[in-house]
Amino acid sequence: MGISKADIKWIGVWLYNRRAVVEIAGKRSRWFPIKRGGPQGSCFTPILFITYHFDMEKFLCIAMSFFFADDLAAVIAAITDIRFTEQCIDLERRLNHFFALLEFYAILSVQPINYIKTQAMFSARAVSYPNPMPRISCRGILRLDTQTHLEDLSNEIFFEIFDYLHALDIFSAFASLNKRISSILRSISLCILISRNHCRNQIDFLSSHLTFHTHQVISIKIRGTIRDDSSIFSLLFSRQDFINLQFCRLTTIDRSTKLDNVIKQIKTFDILVSFNISNLNDETMNVDDKCELTRTMLMHQSSSLRLIVLQYTYDYSNVTSLHLYIDGSPSIVSVLSVIAILRLCHRVRYLHIMLKDNSPVDDTNI
Template sequence: MSIHTQLEDLSNEIFFEIFDYLHMFDIFTGFSLLNRRISSILQSIPLHIVITNEYYRRHIDFLSSHLTFHEHQVISINISDIIRDDSYIIRLLFNRHNFPNLKSCKLLSIDSMTKLGDIIKQIESFNRLVILEIFQPDHQDLNENNNDELTQIILTHKSSFLRSVDLQYPYHYLDLSNYRCIPSNLTSLNIRIAGSPSNVSVHSVIRVFRLCHQIKYLCIVLYNEKRFKNDNTKYISNYLSSVIENDLPILS
């Protein structure tokens, strides 16, 4: 006599393991309202939100309806700001919901009208955030956002948990002169410094080194962009002077 194992026969521990491999949309599409036991498990699992450019607005509204009762369980967010039939998705979710236990936040393909500065200020209140990443494809500008101001808000984030920052969008390094230092809790930094050939050089890197007192993993990409041509040229002379050996930054 054969014995068949049904889904309901699995232990809670196995369900926890299965759900850890699934995104929030898949979990609530396949398991919500299945039975009382599963509903109870869904109340206590960590959730991962992944929204790609293949999504439609109906998918976002479905997620949002469940977030009303589960937003405190979200520990990671990976959001594309532009989907098949809509945009401003980042702003929509952060305006509708709070994520008090968020640990990882990745923002992708930012729409030109999305005010990231306001969103980053909101993210500053997330005292459990460990990883913050912003990716803009093909190095497109954030247009309506002031890149320098946005970068300053991020790099002076006071969260004691924040450890890794990855900023993949054009950034004008001259604004770094306004910083005192990058918070000592930050151990990993990946940035792109953009500008004209006359002001993006090894001196740009030295300026970053002076602020990174505790950084263990540092990646800096320099590239030239025509849009920065002659921009802030009057401020360049101090940074392009010859290197003074005794004045070089010392890294731990």
């Protein structure tokens, strides 16, 4: 493992001959030796534990394993192209095999399993639980003996689940389920993702639910052309007002698409952090929208704006007069930023630059 003998000896001395005492209600027990484990609260103890069990995931290769300190969560997915009953039988067989491997690993590593805390959860997108439930035993103790319904999960777990889902998936699966879920949906942040695989019916469904949740949208990633429509930008931005949008990415804009509503809303985004527009087929983008969008983003007033990406060609060749008003410290506004502009506007004959800054200006800066 690449650990030197000196380090191994130091670890041994650190762990050897340790003692402990138990105190209950002011009364102490006698001192007794600690033959396993490490000192509580030491940063070295979890590192040593992780190093000792670094091969556990490979040993339990029949499952997808997740580790957190001394906790292990294993996920075994069913085979999807067989009947539900056969899936349950197959899962029962593989789960029992997994527990057998886990017990064997515990023996090899001299690391006991806490059977009291060992639990199994069965999850399926079916009308009801399988009858009978899969029988799984670990050291003779039957697991899966209780049924946990979706409504039994805590709010914290729902928040974790929703962090991994986009708005359309959330509304499709959880909207109008019950009052508790609806209450949770009103307090989460939403991310909208629309790709080429979506259709107009899905967009209309999403838009109808966004009516009461628009203020929760913080991120948008939209493709303007989907399977059966090419005006998604106009549709969403005309129906919704994304007042709290922070991250915006728009791609594949059709020539017939008008970005008036999009540009109008962009001007009002006070907490916008990142704006990215990428038109891979640049010839289809409306020329007037290019001009207005470029001007709007370069003059945006949001103090939180950190990234602007305008990935489309824009013809600056006819610009002969250029007026620049720069407001910023010389330490961050370099002359190189103006040179980059002049390379685009190579026909400029009249250049006027105004710098607003109270600090001294160096010769190498503007």
